[in-house]
Amino acid sequence: MFPASFGYVAAHSVDEALRLLDKHGDAGKLLAGGHSLIPAMKLRLMSPGTLIDLGTIPGLRGIRVDERSLVIGALTLHADVASSDLVREHLPGLADAASVIGDMQVRNRGTIGGSVAHADPAADFPVVLTALNASLVVQSSTGNRTIAVDEFFTDFYTTAMAANEILTEIRVPIPPSGSGTAYAKLPHPASGYVVVSAGALITQSSGSCVSARLAIGGLGSGPIHAVATEIELKGKSLTPQVINAAAAKAAENTDPTEDSYASAEYKRHVATVYARKAIEAAVARAAK
């Protein structure tokens, strides 16, 4: 299978990529690792006129600490997020998610920025980054702006980014002490994509939960913020009974679509199970 013909330009700076994006307009498409885009082009689901390659821009790859956040360059590979000492120390839930994306070869090529900007409803990073309250730094020819993750994923394969913007950084707050993060996923047995997944960030103090964020994937057009579960957890001592009761509300007010693998009812049920797994794992890490 071959993609339809297209033009190719390698960008060597974000500014150059922005100029190319402005120049090519709707015909231009940004290429990062290409592990969502190239399969879509081979299937002729997408036929961009010109690919603007970001892979040739230095400085968009790597993970650093800036004040109380981890800053992850948009071109950082899944494999490097999964194996990063900084990520494993501060945000093990993010490493969990990175290590179960696709397979080893995909993780060696796919990028966090590409995954986030593609906004596949069955992807892992959008879910865990929603749980972790990340923010997305985007650039355009007129300047930078930062978009909160809760505002970012607006629909299937659609984000709050404008067509002339490039995602350059993912900023993830380092949680305060007493916090734990985790990600639990039911993968489709053939594709490895998310059937249902859950990301959790739990912060405890003096034996009770002071804050909780839980995001669920697979139930809608993007990550769903499980507000009802968070309310059930907050202010309580997280006994197994409390966690079970809270997780049982993880699929409230959702209307997942049925597909050939899973019915809507099954997805809603499994969401409560994976919510519980993620909360339990986060609580176990918070206790350490």
Add this chain to the structure above:
Amino acid sequence: MTAEAEYGAVRIRVTVNGVGHDALVEPRTLLVYFLREQLGLTGTHVGCDTSQCGACTVLLDGRAVKSCTILAVQANGAEVKTIEGLANGDTFHPVQEGFREKHGLQCGYCTPGFIMTAVHLLETNPHPTDEEIKHALEGNLCRCTGYVNIVESIKWAAAKMGGENVSR
């Protein structure tokens, strides 16, 4: 750059198995077809052509990747290693030897991909557990031998590369 230049072939320089190649490629040329059809390195196979099966796995700057899902232009400036570049003269790489010793192949179609994946695994994790081997092989499909002997082949290679006296 003119529009004509953007839509035409792109000049790339790629080092494959230690040999530098200057080539003109159409932007839509996939790396696997560049290797097979422009360079004649047909040891890298096209299986599913949808980044599922791993038959096309090569090392790109040392990392195992699926060459059916990478454009040749993205490999500009990179080093590629294929199955043809593994042996040292007549001496097989230990992973190749392991697949022979432990019957890790039957028809052989998937084998180059499994071997390149295993080479990357053992370079990053020289003493993997069975579970780690299986996790690393998730992106490679075999339809005839089954996976038991493939895991045994990689364990044999790990032992040999670790200096153990391995049985034949």
